[in-house]
Amino acid sequence: MSGTLTAEAIRAARADKPRLRARDLAESLGISEAELVAAHAGRGVTRISADPDRLVAGLEALGDVMALTRNEHCVHERRGTYLDYRGGHHASMVLGHEIDLRIFPSHWVHAFAVEDAGDEGVKRSLQVFDAAGDAVHKVHLKPESDVAAFDRLVAELRLADQGAAVTVGARAAVEPAKGDTARAGDLREAWDRMTDTHQFLALVKRLGMNRLGAYRMVGEAHARPLARDAVTALLNGASAAAVPVMIFVGNRGCIQIHSGPVEKIVPMGPWINVMDARFNLHLRADKVAEVFWVTKPTRTGPAVSVEAFDAAGELILQIFGWRKDGDSSAWEALAASLPRREEVPA
The missing domain is CATH 3.40.1570.10 (HemS/ChuS/ChuX like domains)
Incomplete structure (x- = not known):
């Protein structure tokens, strides 16, 4: 304790x-x-x-x-x-049409x-x-x-041990943005060869980078910096235009995904909230330090996302278009319309 x-x-x-x-x-x-x-x-x-x-x-x-x-x-x-x-030693999944999870059992x-x-x-x-x-x-x-x-x-x-104390360790430190400008060309070349978004993390790790570091340096054709309030603008826009989205929120042990519309967007102090009947989201908008519009090639066309990070460089959430019918044009137009950021942290 x-x-x-x-x-x-x-x-x-x-x-x-x-x-x-x-x-x-x-x-x-x-x-x-x-x-x-x-x-x-x-x-x-x-x-x-x-x-x-x-x-x-x-x-x-x-x-x-x-x-x-x-x-x-x-x-x-x-x-x-x-x-x-669906169980797995390194990763498990729940693939229901409402509850959609990626689970990392070691955590x-x-x-x-x-x-x-x-x-x-x-x-x-x-x-x-x-x-x-x-x-x-x-x-x-x-x-x-x-x-x-x-x-x-x-x-x-139920466990045999019902003691009132647990042993906990130190919280893992957040890895700050990590890039290598000397390898920017290698990054862009490897990025353009991707056929699935799941290849991305292995790609940047191989180049000695991480997600945020790669976004900062790859160039606007691949990752474009947006204004800090872009996520709020996106939620309001998706609600107004009835554009279905996929919202990923996670931690080291679990990622939870909402696929579908967002309707009732409610600001409350520093929070921006989605308050729908079957889905709620609560985001501390004031803690968003960086937002990027990102596009990655896949076998079925570009996967466009909007991704938010905090001041330490930790990923807060990702939003993709929900391509249930194969048409992502409304999502791509909405994402492209979001306000840009003029200055990017070094």
């Missing part, structure tokens, strides 16, 4: 501030969110296996739930059922079933954290969900 806080002290702090979001309370206490949850083991919290082959494979039985994946500056919430789970370290009694009844969730105690993925039951299936799954996944 971080610092000198006991489980009793953590529970007292939670009782003192019952309405404060768990992530914010943990930060104020100088502990991880996993440690905050673990402190309540035996008090509405059950420690369970974090193995996706057991946990995620069992979620379909819960029926309609809300899937939540977030990073430091963006929260992605999608209603649906966990369908078509699924701590998991808990949480039952929180409140004025509106018992709220049930399954919460997964990485080695640093940061949230990787959460599943929130809704009134339509199968509570009996939840109880059975928790019983199956």
